[in-house]
Amino acid sequence: MYKSISLFLLVACVACDSTAGDTLQHRKPITVLPDSNNAGLKLPNGFSALKVAENMGRARHIAVNQQGDIYVKLERKLNGNGIMYLRDLNKDGRTEEVNGFGNYTGTGIAIHKGYLYASSDEEVFRYKLNDKGEVENREAPEKIITGLINRRQHASKSITLDNNGNIYVNIGAFSNSCQEKDRQTGSMGMNPCPILDSAGGVWQFKANVLNQTYANGVRYATGLRNVVGLDWNTQTNKLFVTQHGRDQLNNLFPQYYDDKANAELPAETMYEINPGDNAGWPYAYFDNQQNKLILAPEYGGDGKKAPTTSFKVPDMAFPAHMAPNALLFYTGNQFPARYKNGAFIAFHGSWNRFPLPQEGFYVAFIPFENGKPTGKWEVFANGFSGVEVVNNLRAVAHRPCGLAQGPDGSLYVSDDNKGSIFRIMYQGNQ
Amino acid sequence: MKRNMIERIANCYSAFLLTGTLLLSFTAKGQTTTLEASMQRGKTIYVQRCVACHQPDGGGVPHMNPPLDGASAVKGKDKFRLIQVIVKGMTDRVEIDGEFYSNNMAPHADLTDQQVADVLTYIRNNWSNKAGAVTPAEVKAARAKLK
Numbered sequence: 001m002y003k004s005i006s007l008f009l010l011v012a013c014v015a016c017d018s019t020a021g022d023t024l025q026h027r028k029p030i031t032v033l034p035d036s037n038n039a040g041l042k043l044p045n046g047f048s049a050l051k052v053a054e055n056m057g058r059a060r061h062i063a064v065n066q067q068g069d070i071y072v073k074l075e076r077k078l079n080g081n082g083i084m085y086l087r088d089l090n091k092d093g094r095t096e097e098v099n100g101f102g103n104y105t106g107t108g109i110a111i112h113k114g115y116l117y118a119s120s121d122e123e124v125f126r127y128k129l130n131d132k133g134e135v136e137n138r139e140a141p142e143k144i145i146t147g148l149i150n151r152r153q154h155a156s157k158s159i160t161l162d163n164n165g166n167i168y169v170n171i172g173a174f175s176n177s178c179q180e181k182d183r184q185t186g187s188m189g190m191n192p193c194p195i196l197d198s199a200g201g202v203w204q205f206k207a208n209v210l211n212q213t214y215a216n217g218v219r220y221a222t223g224l225r226n227v228v229g230l231d232w233n234t235q236t237n238k239l240f241v242t243q244h245g246r247d248q249l250n251n252l253f254p255q256y257y258d259d260k261a262n263a264e265l266p267a268e269t270m271y272e273i274n275p276g277d278n279a280g281w282p283y284a285y286f287d288n289q290q291n292k293l294i295l296a297p298e299y300g301g302d303g304k305k306a307p308t309t310s311f312k313v314p315d316m317a318f319p320a321h322m323a324p325n326a327l328l329f330y331t332g333n334q335f336p337a338r339y340k341n342g343a344f345i346a347f348h349g350s351w352n353r354f355p356l357p358q359e360g361f362y363v364a365f366i367p368f369e370n371g372k373p374t375g376k377w378e379v380f381a382n383g384f385s386g387v388e389v390v391n392n393l394r395a396v397a398h399r400p401c402g403l404a405q406g407p408d409g410s411l412y413v414s415d416d417n418k419g420s421i422f423r424i425m426y427q428g429n430q
Numbered sequence: 431m432k433r434n435m436i437e438r439i440a441n442c443y444s445a446f447l448l449t450g451t452l453l454l455s456f457t458a459k460g461q462t463t464t465l466e467a468s469m470q471r472g473k474t475i476y477v478q479r480c481v482a483c484h485q486p487d488g489g490g491v492p493h494m495n496p497p498l499d500g501a502s503a504v505k506g507k508d509k510f511r512l513i514q515v516i517v518k519g520m521t522d523r524v525e526i527d528g529e530f531y532s533n534n535m536a537p538h539a540d541l542t543d544q545q546v547a548d549v550l551t552y553i554r555n556n557w558s559n560k561a562g563a564v565t566p567a568e569v570k571a572a573r574a575k576l577k
Contacts, residue, residue: 155532251482417492
């Protein structure tokens with residue numbers, strides 16, 4: 001009885017695939033059953049989840065092909081490989097076959113117009129996908145970008161692509177706040193900050209040109225400390241980024257900031273980027289309590305003074321230190337209508353809020369209206385950490401790091417702590 | 431809301447302090463050791479300077495800041511190298527007990543010999559660690575070589 005139902009669903013699903021219309025998508029029956037405990041996640045009503053795979057190492061960003069198979073970019077090699085290709089052979093939603101390739105580690109990965117793009121901490125590669133969504137020439141990718149700076153700190157080169165043949169690369173600042181001595185108490189900021197020439201911003205390159213260097217790229221936006229999350233909004237044709245704000249205000253400038261101030265400052269921020277934008281790092285940060293830009297203490301600030309230069313104000317502010325590691329605009333039809341064209345953010349979770357408990361370790365949803373964030377946000381998927389209150393990072397089970405949308409509109413979340421891949425589905429009534 | 435926050439801070443602090451207090455009550459029996467006093471001072475420095483990165487339980491932040499609890503170098507014999515890490519900082523990409531870490535540790539050169547000795551004695555004898563104390567004289571000698 002059970003068997004014949006799933007067989008029926010499978011057939012229905014295949015039939016549905018061949019009609020492939022976007023408008024029909026939401027009627028596609030879901031054959032995939034969630035885990036009985038929703039993979040340990042707390043979700044809004046009507047949503048459910050399963051663990052697609054586990055022990056995939058330091059799973060950073062992920063991409064899902066049209067077949068629903070998953071590419072995972074690893075920050076450390078697993079069995080000698082930097083990319084994992086996870087296939088679900090029996091269509092139960094769980095991975096049966098794991099193949100690795102790629103001899104480099106990194107964070108960024110994306111599928112765009114028939115190519116798989118992936119980054120190391122210095123370069124970006126691409127692989128042609130066949131009509132099964134597979135990489136055929138695994139050991140011979142095209143190197144499209146090379147020579148990007150990697151000084152260990154904030155080295156992740158997250159990527160996204162637009163529909164005009166461009167790729168956008170986060171080049172994080174290899175510093176906390178451009179102090180002469182990084183993270184040293186009282187050390188003042190370099191002025192002008194020399195890091196901004198080659199990092200602390202988003203660079204734009206061509207998606208199909210080989211061996212591009214800084215000389216071929218455009219510094220698309222600057223003053224961004226480290227935007228591990230970035231996504232192209234195809235509805236408005238704009239780049240959106242989520243920034244990790246600076247750390248350690250209390251340790252570095254205890255005369256102006258106590259522990260509580262540090263725990264709550266500065267805001268983590270989201271920006272809609274226009275070419276040439278400057279978001280102010282390292283000279284200024286956004287204070288979400290005073291609701292304005294504040295001059296950084298490394299540049300003469302005292303926690304109150306505003307900067308004299310004008311910088312871009314964030315479009316959204318979130319609590320401090322939560323580490324927005326991935327941004328994804330939801331364009332699917334599986335979730336209820338309010339989610340469409342809104343943004344999901346994977347918050348990796350903080351480490352720099354002591355003595356307050358650490359925060360984040362969840363996926364948040366930001367509703368958008370007319371292509372702009374509404375200013376409101378909500379926790380969407382929680383429970384990754386596996387503990388009620390996080391006082392020590394060692395106690396944390398999973399840390400959300402990457403997001404991807406599946407062909408059926410499911411949301412995938414990667415965890416770079418234990419290497420789990422989660423899939424979140426909506427099975428309630430529309 | 432505000433009260434809740436204060437309570438949470440207090441809880442967090444007290445959980446953290448408990449570890450140290452338990453340890454102290456062990457050694458306090460009978461002997462008022464210099465170790466005990468050094469640990470107490472070391473804890474204060476740890477909270478001011480180190481806890482953000484290495485965390486209250488000494489467990490570190492995965493892939494970013496290394497754990498001190500259980501770390502072979504922290505428990506090890508090479509006190510010179512530990513003094514060097516505190517006084518000169520550490521930014522080289524090296525493997526620590528099988529893992530790499532991405533953050534930079536700044537030098538804490540402004541700490542006195544006594545303070546460096548105290549904080550090292552603290553991390554060598556807190557959590558599950560148990561190793562010999564570091565003395566101000568050792569720090570002084572190491573610093574002379576590090577110049």
